[in-house]
Amino acid sequence: MSDLANTAASAKAQAPGRVNLIGEHIDYNGGMVLPAALSIGLEVKLTPRDDDRVLVSADHYDEQAERDLGETASGHWSDTALGASRKARELGLIACGADVTIRSTVPEGSGLSSSAALIVAILKAARKLGEGAHSDTELAVAARAVENDFMGVPCGIMDQMAVALATPGTAMALDTKALNYELFDLPISHALVVVHSGLTRKLTDGRYGERKEECDAAKAHFGTDDLCMLDPASISASPLPPAIRKRTMHCVTEHARVLTAIAALKSHDIAALAAAMNESHVSMRDDFEMSLPAIDALVSDACKLGAEGARLTGGGFGGCIVALVAKDAQDTWLEQLLSRHPRARFIAAA
Numbered sequence: 001m002s003d004l005a006n007t008a009a010s011a012k013a014q015a016p017g018r019v020n021l022i023g024e025h026i027d028y029n030g031g032m033v034l035p036a037a038l039s040i041g042l043e044v045k046l047t048p049r050d051d052d053r054v055l056v057s058a059d060h061y062d063e064q065a066e067r068d069l070g071e072t073a074s075g076h077w078s079d080t081a082l083g084a085s086r087k088a089r090e091l092g093l094i095a096c097g098a099d100v101t102i103r104s105t106v107p108e109g110s111g112l113s114s115s116a117a118l119i120v121a122i123l124k125a126a127r128k129l130g131e132g133a134h135s136d137t138e139l140a141v142a143a144r145a146v147e148n149d150f151m152g153v154p155c156g157i158m159d160q161m162a163v164a165l166a167t168p169g170t171a172m173a174l175d176t177k178a179l180n181y182e183l184f185d186l187p188i189s190h191a192l193v194v195v196h197s198g199l200t201r202k203l204t205d206g207r208y209g210e211r212k213e214e215c216d217a218a219k220a221h222f223g224t225d226d227l228c229m230l231d232p233a234s235i236s237a238s239p240l241p242p243a244i245r246k247r248t249m250h251c252v253t254e255h256a257r258v259l260t261a262i263a264a265l266k267s268h269d270i271a272a273l274a275a276a277m278n279e280s281h282v283s284m285r286d287d288f289e290m291s292l293p294a295i296d297a298l299v300s301d302a303c304k305l306g307a308e309g310a311r312l313t314g315g316g317f318g319g320c321i322v323a324l325v326a327k328d329a330q331d332t333w334l335e336q337l338l339s340r341h342p343r344a345r346f347i348a349a350a
């Protein structure tokens, strides 16, 4: 990532990409999640303007985008920066529009929170320019609102909290209801390796929203916003359609696995962490039905070739897997995995 120069009337800020180690689709269902910040990330330079234009340039797009603060999302790559700039003005951090320059090493559409990182970085840069004393948590909540209300992405709060508050090499045990969190170090002996399946997906493509609606139906039935604390017996006995019962059961079991994984990380119990990751993949595949055959094959080969544990990570239906691999075996393991899966590619190791 090249460094963007600071000028008197501008500010820059960074945010990392994130990988979720465990706790999928429960950040909008009352659960605990365990994301970790990656060494890949992005940097933003924000220069306020005295008109209502937003000019966006990024090192991974050839053309500059020129938008108006009054515009709605159009599906263009610059929507995210536009939505974040609108939010910065709404929070009183900038008075009008802005020039936004982006340098990024986070691949888009991979489930590594490139858009959360961009929004959070723009809000953090704007905070440096403005009078606002917003905390990082407040900016994360504002960033989620940009995704939900401006971009039309019905996501939870995990990504924004992780990229706003975690630093590379740390995992964040996040209570998505109370927004309390604890940061702690990742294991020294093992790497958490992120491999892209080669299948891209967007959270706006409908399948993420479908799962959210199924969870909302369960919430309405049980009269709670917290699916993760339901009694499994009451889920099995409910008259809900089988698919919704399975989604709900995933929330309960996934939340329990996150608690196991947090305890395992703290006590350096690699076997327990690996088992929780493997069980999580099975639950995502069979109960939440958010995996794809090619991803199941990648996860299965990752384990056969020596990873202690592996699972799909992120919103699902494509994107990345994360595998727990002994550091001294990592290079050979990766070479063999990528030769069996030519579409897959290495992204980062946490």
Ligand code: GLA
Pocket (backbone or CB within 6 Å): 020, 023, 024, 025, 026, 027, 028, 111, 155, 156, 157, 158, 159, 203, 314, 315, 316
């Ligand atoms: C995406 C969303 C998150 C979360 C994950 C699944 O990354 O942005 O809020 O729901 O999917 O765990």
